[in-house]
Amino acid sequence: MTPQELAEASARTMWNDDSASQRLGMSLDHIAPGEATLSMTITDAMSNGHxxxxxxxxxTLADSAFAFACNSYNQLVVAQHCSITYLLPVHIGDRLTGAAREGAPRGRSGIYDMRITKPGGAHVAEFRGHSRTVKGTHLPVEA
Structure with a gap:
């Protein structure tokens, strides 16, 4: 299996069990080794007091993109630490895109950066996630 095929198969397996992302209306738009792009339309139910x-x-969108990117190597990977900086407000009806990219893999740890944008490419948030590989795989390992 090529690295791309492995990333796609791992993502399919994860997506099948990811009811949170699915129920929020996210779509998995791109997957490759160490990267993922998800998108989601903001609904009335997602509004705050402003x-x-x-x-x-x-x-949550950024965290889901992070999860798919760092789990793209058929290893079970979890978040160890995450932070986000909000740059612009997001309005009801906006379709957000979260693009995740691997930045610094080191042994069982990694750092991933996610850029969240809205239509027209406006940069609304920046998210950084630190990952930790744990025991297990998404797919059976070939002997």
């Missing part, structure tokens, strides 16, 4: 998108939903 009438904008609640930051937790932006964080």
């Amino acid at each position: 009438g904008n998108c609640h930051g937790g939903y932006i964080f």
